[in-house]
Amino acid sequence: MVDEFAVNGTKTPVGRRMFLGLLALGAAGVAFGASVQNFVGNKLGSGLASLLPGGDHFRIYSITGTYPSISTTKYRLKVSGLVDQPMTLSYADLQALPSIEIVKAFQCVTGWRVPNVHWKGVPLSHILQMVGAHSGAVAVSFDSYDGADTESLSIDQAHLADVIVAYEMYGATVSREHGGPVRLVVPEMYGYKSLKWLSGIRVMDEQLVGYWEQNGYPVNGWLDGSTGLTNPSPNLS
Amino acid sequence: MSTRIATAPVVRLLRFDAVQRFVHWINALMFGVLMFTGIPLYFGSFFGVLFPRHVIQEIHLWSGIFVPLPILVSLLGPWGHRMRQDLHRCSYWTRSELRWLRTFGRERINFDKFNPGQKANALFVGAGIIIMWATGYILQWFRFFPVSWREGATVTHDFFAFAFFIIVAGHVVMALSHRDAMVSMLNGKVSEEWAEKNAREWADEELPAK
Numbered sequence: 001m002v003d004e005f006a007v008n009g010t011k012t013p014v015g016r017r018m019f020l021g022l023l024a025l026g027a028a029g030v031a032f033g034a035s036v037q038n039f040v041g042n043k044l045g046s047g048l049a050s051l052l053p054g055g056d057h058f059r060i061y062s063i064t065g066t067y068p069s070i071s072t073t074k075y076r077l078k079v080s081g082l083v084d085q086p087m088t089l090s091y092a093d094l095q096a097l098p099s100i101e102i103v104k105a106f107q108c109v110t111g112w113r114v115p116n117v118h119w120k121g122v123p124l125s126h127i128l129q130m131v132g133a134h135s136g137a138v139a140v141s142f143d144s145y146d147g148a149d150t151e152s153l154s155i156d157q158a159h160l161a162d163v164i165v166a167y168e169m170y171g172a173t174v175s176r177e178h179g180g181p182v183r184l185v186v187p188e189m190y191g192y193k194s195l196k197w198l199s200g201i202r203v204m205d206e207q208l209v210g211y212w213e214q215n216g217y218p219v220n221g222w223l224d225g226s227t228g229l230t231n232p233s234p235n236l237s
Numbered sequence: 238m239s240t241r242i243a244t245a246p247v248v249r250l251l252r253f254d255a256v257q258r259f260v261h262w263i264n265a266l267m268f269g270v271l272m273f274t275g276i277p278l279y280f281g282s283f284f285g286v287l288f289p290r291h292v293i294q295e296i297h298l299w300s301g302i303f304v305p306l307p308i309l310v311s312l313l314g315p316w317g318h319r320m321r322q323d324l325h326r327c328s329y330w331t332r333s334e335l336r337w338l339r340t341f342g343r344e345r346i347n348f349d350k351f352n353p354g355q356k357a358n359a360l361f362v363g364a365g366i367i368i369m370w371a372t373g374y375i376l377q378w379f380r381f382f383p384v385s386w387r388e389g390a391t392v393t394h395d396f397f398a399f400a401f402f403i404i405v406a407g408h409v410v411m412a413l414s415h416r417d418a419m420v421s422m423l424n425g426k427v428s429e430e431w432a433e434k435n436a437r438e439w440a441d442e443e444l445p446a447k
Contacts, residue, residue: 014330019360026368026393030375033389033396057395059278062290110379111387216380225384 038115059112060177063211068145068197072173072181077165081141081203084132091181094167097122097130102162102187107223109190119185121166125159127201139207142184143200151184151195151210152219154229155203162187165198188231190221248429250443252350252421254319260311261422267307268405270300275398301373305366327356350439361404368397 072091080086099122105115128140133155140158142151157163166174166185174180179196186193192212213219218227253261274297277290288296311320326349333346338353351359375382375390382390412419418435421427432440 011329011331013328014335015328015356015360018357019328019364022361022364023367026364026371026397029368029393029396030372030386030389033392034385037388037392057279064289066289107384110376111384111389111391113388223384 058114063148064146067176069176070145070181075181078200079131082134082137083203087131094122098126104187106191109192118170119166120168121164124163124165133203137203139204141202141204141208142195144195145197145199149195149211151193152208154207188223192217193221249426250432251425252427253425256311256316257319258422258425260307263307267300267304305370326350327359347437350436365397365401
C-alpha cells in the first residue's frame, strides 16, 4: 500500500473527509435515529434516556402561548349535544367512573416520540353510553379550556376501546403543561388528536374540522399515516 | 533579527480580512439567537417567560433558514479570496497535523495558520450548520417526509444542538484565554511575534524575505 503521507509536508484532503464524514453521520442520524433512540430507550429505560440529548422528551406545545390553569376542584367537563341526558362532570365524578389504564408511546406528528407513557382515565365510550348519545350521531367534538383548540372524532373512532378521558399520567393528576387536570387521549392517532385541557364533549350530527385540521393536518390522524375513517392496521405498537 | 532595535515598528500580519470578520460576527449573532431560542423550544416549561412560543418558534425558524447565507455569500463572491484560502487550509492536512490531533497535541509541530484543533472545529461548525439546516427543514416541513425520518431528524437535530453548545462554550473559553487571537477577530491583525509562535508555517509564508 502506498503511504500517502510518505512525505511529511505532503497535504491530503483529510479535512474534506472529516467534513463529508460528519455529513454522513447526520444523514445516518436521520435514517436510523429512530431505531437508535428505541434501542437506547429499551436498554436504559425511558427515564434515563430522557436525560440524553435527543432522547425521549415531550415538547410542550400550546396554541395560545399559555397554559390554562384549572384546579381539580374547579374542573368541570360539560357533555352535551345529541344526548338524552346532558351532564357536567367534576374531577371527582370522573375518578368515580370505571377507568382503564393505557401504556402507549406518545407520537407527535412532527417527529418526536415518547415511549411507554402511562395514562389512566374513563373510556370515552362509557361516557357516551352514560349520557345516552343518540343513534343518529355522526361525530363527537371536543373543546379545550385554552379557548382555541378543538378536535373531533367520528362516532366509531370515539367508541374505540382505548380512547379515554384521561385524568392521570404516570400515576399522578395530569399536569398543567401536559393538558391537565383532564385531557383526551387517542392512542392510535398522532398527538394533536389528544386534545389538552378538555372542557367539553359535544355529540354531533356532523364532524367539525378541528384546529390542527384547519391548519392542514389529516382529520383521521392514524399513526401509520392512513387517513381513512378506520385504521387498516389497528395493532400499532 | 536579533539586532532589531526596540523602536522598529512592530510587523503586523493580516489574519482575518474585513469580510471574514463581518461573517464571523454575524454568524456569532445568529448562533446566539438560535441557541437562545432553541433552549425554550426544547425545554417546554420555559414558555411564556419572555415571549409566547410561536414568536420564539418564528425567530428560531428564520434565523435557522438564513444561518448558512453569510458564509456562502462570503465564500462565493469575488470578495471571498481569503475565505476560500482558509477553507483550503482546513481541507488539506499534513501527516503531522493529523498526528497532532490524534495525540491531543502532545507532539510538537509548527502550526499552519490554524492548528489542527481549530481546523477540526471549523469543519464541525460547517458540517453542523448543514446538518442542522437539513434536519430543521424536515422538522418544519415534516409532511413531505416519512415519520421515521422525522423521528431521526428530531434526534439528530437535538444531538447536534447539544454538541454545538459544547463547541461554542469551548470556543468562547479559548477565545477569552487567548487574547491576541481574539483581538485579531476584531481588528484583523496579529503581531509577527505571535505568528512565529502560534502559526509558524503561515508566518514563514507571509514573511518570505526573512
